[in-house]
Amino acid sequence: MQAFDYSFDLDGYISKERFARLKAFSADKETPFVVLSLGVVAGKYDSLRKAMPYADIYYAIKANPEKEILKLLIERGSCFDIASIHELDLMLNLGAAPDRLSYGNTIKKARDIRYAYDKGVRLFASDSEGDVRKLAANAPGSDVFFRILADGRGADWPLSRKFGAQPEVIFDNILLAKTLGLNPRGISFHVGSQQKDVTQWRMAIETCKELFEATADRGIALDLINMGGGLPAHYRTPIEETYVYAAEITDYLREFFGDEFPRIIIEPGRYMAGDAGVLVTEVVLVSHKEREGGLPWIYLDVGKFGGLIETIGESLRYPIYSERTGESRDYILAGPTCDSMDVLYEKNLVRLPVNVDEGDRLYVFTTGAYTQTYSSVFFNGFPPLRSYVVE
The missing domain is CATH 3.20.20.10 (Alanine racemase)
Structure with a gap:
C-alpha cells in the first residue's frame, strides 16, 4: 500500500477568501453536494x-x-x-x-x-x-x-x-x-x-x-x-x-x-x-476493523455511485481537505452504499488528521467534471448528487 498525503495548503486549489464564502454558502445545506463556480x-x-x-x-x-x-x-x-x-x-x-x-x-x-x-x-x-x-x-x-x-x-x-x-x-x-x-x-x-x-x-x-x-x-x-x-x-x-x-x-x-x-x-x-467544483461531504463513520494494527476506515456519505466513479482503479486522486489540524495518519476511504466496490482509496491511502470524526465535513476539490452526471439515479435509495452554482 502507498500512503497519499492529503494534507495541503488550501491556496493550491482555492483562495482562503473563496473557501470562506463556500463554507458560509454551504453551511445550511445537506451533504453531499457540489458547489460550482x-x-x-x-x-x-x-x-x-x-x-x-x-x-x-x-x-x-x-x-x-x-x-x-x-x-x-x-x-x-x-x-x-x-x-x-x-x-x-x-x-x-x-x-x-x-x-x-x-x-x-x-x-x-x-x-x-x-x-x-x-x-x-x-x-x-x-x-x-x-x-x-x-x-x-x-x-x-x-x-x-x-x-x-x-x-x-x-x-x-x-x-x-x-x-x-x-x-x-x-x-x-x-x-x-x-x-x-x-x-x-x-x-x-x-x-x-x-x-x-x-x-x-x-x-x-x-x-x-x-x-x-x-x-x-x-x-x-x-x-x-x-x-x-x-x-x-x-x-x-x-x-x-x-x-x-x-x-x-x-x-x-x-x-x-x-x-x-x-x-x-x-x-x-x-x-x-473540473477545477470549478468543490464536493462537500460528511464523515459517516470512522471504523477500526482490528484490535491491533490494521488501518482505520473512513466512510463518507458519497462514494463511487454518488459521483466519484472516476476513483475506479484509483485512477483519479482527488484533493481532500479537512479543517482539523495536528497529527495525521493513513486511512482507507470508502462510500456509504452496500456494495463492496464502493471503496475510493485502499491502495493509495488517504492521509488525514487523526482526530477526524463522525459529522465532520470534508471538501473534495476538482469535482466540477464527471461527478453529478456520473452519479446513480437511486442506488440504495440515495438521490443523485446535488449541485449549486455560485459566481
Missing part, C-alpha cells in the same frame, strides 16, 4: 482562448451540462461537442445555434443522425464504415471528421480501444465517405482524459499529417484537425499551466504544418469544469 469556468475559457487563439473551442458538454455553465460559455462565444440528441436539444433550448454544434460521438443511431441533421447540425464524427453509411443516408452532404486510435499513455483516464480506428481503416472510410456524397473535412483524435504527457499530441498530429498527404494524393483536401480533449485539471499530481501545454502543442502543429494550420478544434471538458 462560474468565475472559475470563465477563467479557464479565457486562459485557453488566449493560449490557443487559432483554435475553435467546442466545450464537451458531457463533462458538466449545468445550464448556468452552458449559458456562460454560449455568451463567451464557445462552440459545443454533443454526444447525443438529448444534449442537442438542451443546447438548442438554451439558444445555441446548430452551426456551433458538433456531433462528436462515433456511436449513434441512424434516426438520431437524421434528427440532428433535421435540426441543422452539419458536422459529425465517424470512425467506422457502418457509421459512414448511416451518415450518408441520414445526413447527406454533411462535413465529417474521422477519429484515429490513440493509446492514451500518460492519461489518468485513457480513452483508447473503444473509439477510433487504425489510420489505414480511416483512410478507406474517408474515400468511402467521398464516394457517398459526404464532405470529408479532417481527422480527430483524443489523447486521453487528464493527459499530462504533452508528447502524445505530437504523435497524433504526425498521424494527421500523414493522412492529409495520403488523401491529397487521391484528390481529397482535408482542412481540419479536431484535437479532442485531454488538457488536465488540478488533481493531486502536479501539472503544467495551460500556456505550457498550448505552446508545446502549437510547436507540434508548426513542425508538421508550417505556419498555415488547418482549422483546429479543441474539445475541453475536464479542463474547463
Whole structure:
C-alpha cells in the first residue's frame, strides 16, 4: 500500500477568501453536494482562448451540462461537442445555434443522425464504415471528421480501444465517405482524459499529417484537425499551466504544418469544469476493523455511485481537505452504499488528521467534471448528487 498525503495548503486549489464564502454558502445545506463556480469556468475559457487563439473551442458538454455553465460559455462565444440528441436539444433550448454544434460521438443511431441533421447540425464524427453509411443516408452532404486510435499513455483516464480506428481503416472510410456524397473535412483524435504527457499530441498530429498527404494524393483536401480533449485539471499530481501545454502543442502543429494550420478544434471538458467544483461531504463513520494494527476506515456519505466513479482503479486522486489540524495518519476511504466496490482509496491511502470524526465535513476539490452526471439515479435509495452554482 502507498500512503497519499492529503494534507495541503488550501491556496493550491482555492483562495482562503473563496473557501470562506463556500463554507458560509454551504453551511445550511445537506451533504453531499457540489458547489460550482462560474468565475472559475470563465477563467479557464479565457486562459485557453488566449493560449490557443487559432483554435475553435467546442466545450464537451458531457463533462458538466449545468445550464448556468452552458449559458456562460454560449455568451463567451464557445462552440459545443454533443454526444447525443438529448444534449442537442438542451443546447438548442438554451439558444445555441446548430452551426456551433458538433456531433462528436462515433456511436449513434441512424434516426438520431437524421434528427440532428433535421435540426441543422452539419458536422459529425465517424470512425467506422457502418457509421459512414448511416451518415450518408441520414445526413447527406454533411462535413465529417474521422477519429484515429490513440493509446492514451500518460492519461489518468485513457480513452483508447473503444473509439477510433487504425489510420489505414480511416483512410478507406474517408474515400468511402467521398464516394457517398459526404464532405470529408479532417481527422480527430483524443489523447486521453487528464493527459499530462504533452508528447502524445505530437504523435497524433504526425498521424494527421500523414493522412492529409495520403488523401491529397487521391484528390481529397482535408482542412481540419479536431484535437479532442485531454488538457488536465488540478488533481493531486502536479501539472503544467495551460500556456505550457498550448505552446508545446502549437510547436507540434508548426513542425508538421508550417505556419498555415488547418482549422483546429479543441474539445475541453475536464479542463474547463473540473477545477470549478468543490464536493462537500460528511464523515459517516470512522471504523477500526482490528484490535491491533490494521488501518482505520473512513466512510463518507458519497462514494463511487454518488459521483466519484472516476476513483475506479484509483485512477483519479482527488484533493481532500479537512479543517482539523495536528497529527495525521493513513486511512482507507470508502462510500456509504452496500456494495463492496464502493471503496475510493485502499491502495493509495488517504492521509488525514487523526482526530477526524463522525459529522465532520470534508471538501473534495476538482469535482466540477464527471461527478453529478456520473452519479446513480437511486442506488440504495440515495438521490443523485446535488449541485449549486455560485459566481
